[in-house]
Amino acid sequence: MENYKFKVSDLDLYYGEFQALNKINMSIKSHQITAFIGPSGCGKSTFIKTLNRMNDLIPGVTINGEVLLDGEDIYASRQDIITLRKRVGMVFQKPNPFPMSIYDNITYGPRTHGVKQRSKLDEIVERSLRQAAIWDEVKDRLKKNALGLSGGQQQRLCIARALAVEPEVLLMDEPTSALDPISTMKIEELAGELKKDYTIIMVTHNMQQAGRISDNTAFFLNGEVIEFDETVNIFNHPKDERTENYITGRFG
Ligand SMILES: Nc1ncnc2c1ncn2[C@@H]1O[C@H](COP(=O)(O)OP(=O)(O)OP(=O)(O)O)[C@@H](O)[C@H]1O
Numbered sequence: 462m463e464n465y466k467f468k469v470s471d472l473d474l475y476y477g478e479f480q481a482l483n484k485i486n487m488s489i490k491s492h493q494i495t496a497f498i499g500p501s502g503c504g505k506s507t508f509i510k511t512l513n514r515m516n517d518l519i520p521g522v523t524i525n526g527e528v529l530l531d532g533e534d535i536y537a538s539r540q541d542i543i544t545l546r547k548r549v550g551m552v553f554q555k556p557n558p559f560p561m562s563i564y565d566n567i568t569y570g571p572r573t574h575g576v577k578q579r580s581k582l583d584e585i586v587e588r589s590l591r592q593a594a595i596w597d598e599v600k601d602r603l604k605k606n607a608l609g610l611s612g613g614q615q616q617r618l619c620i621a622r623a624l625a626v627e628p629e630v631l632l633m634d635e636p637t638s639a640l641d642p643i644s645t646m647k648i649e650e651l652a653g654e655l656k657k658d659y660t661i662i663m664v665t666h667n668m669q670q671a672g673r674i675s676d677n678t679a680f681f682l683n684g685e686v687i688e689f690d691e692t693v694n695i696f697n698h699p700k701d702e703r704t705e706n707y708i709t710g711r712f713g
Pocket residue numbers: 476479481499500501502503504505506507508519
């Protein structure tokens with residue numbers, strides 16, 4: 462049997478009367494990078510947020526269908542959102558460090574989950590920052606405010622913060638769109654490293670990026686998944702004409 466982390470069936474999402482997602486069916490494999498591409502407003506961000514329940518608590522949002530994480534329905538009433546968000550972490554488009562020290566940014570999540578011992582917190586800080594490939598740049602300034610870091614460093618700090626609670630999945634919503642090319646390259650390399658330990662799901666506007674780093678790609682259009690396949694197939698032999706038109710730059 463294939464090793465699927467998420468299995469999404471017939472997922473619809475409405476903002477009020479407006480249907481933003483229409484019958485999404487998708488199985489997402491563990492320890493791979495899955496990319497979501499498609500023109501602006503097609504539902505990529507809305508969909509990625511359904512995977513850790515970031516939008517069903519918005520007033521007026523209705524969700525139908527099923528999202529299984531390791532076979533368990535994350536929308537079942539017994540599901541605890543705090544636990545879900547610990548398992549499925551998220552990094553946003555704009556780096557959003559908390560206005561506090563680098564050390565406190567990283568330890569915020571673990572402390573919330575009850576880790577108090579100083580030596581344990583120190584260990585988490587070093588491990589997370591190393592995993593996010595930023596340890597060497599910040600190890601001598603852990604007590605300095607995180608807002609003093611560059612944009613690219615802030616984004617790697619946010620990745621480290623997400624990793625500090627040892628999630629299983631990392632959702633990334635256009636994590637490099639606010640970054641320069643060198644920082645972008647670092648985050649792409651990092652994603653490639655992290656997939657050994659985590660399942661990574663990423664929204665990107667940048668098709669070259671999807672082509673470079675993802676194993677699987679879903680093409681979204683008007684709230685539907687038009688095509689979902691291995692990235693090499695999506696880019697070299699798309700089955701749907703709309704996918705082909707999009708990846709060859711004919712619209713979007
Ligand atoms: N909170 C909200 N309330 C009402 N409509 C919303 C809300 N968030 C998104 N939408 C609408 O849902 C649709 C999908 O938006 P979404 O942000 O998921 O698209 P996207 O593919 O991620 O776009 P982009 O690439 O521009 O970020 C859009 O028409 C958007 O206007």
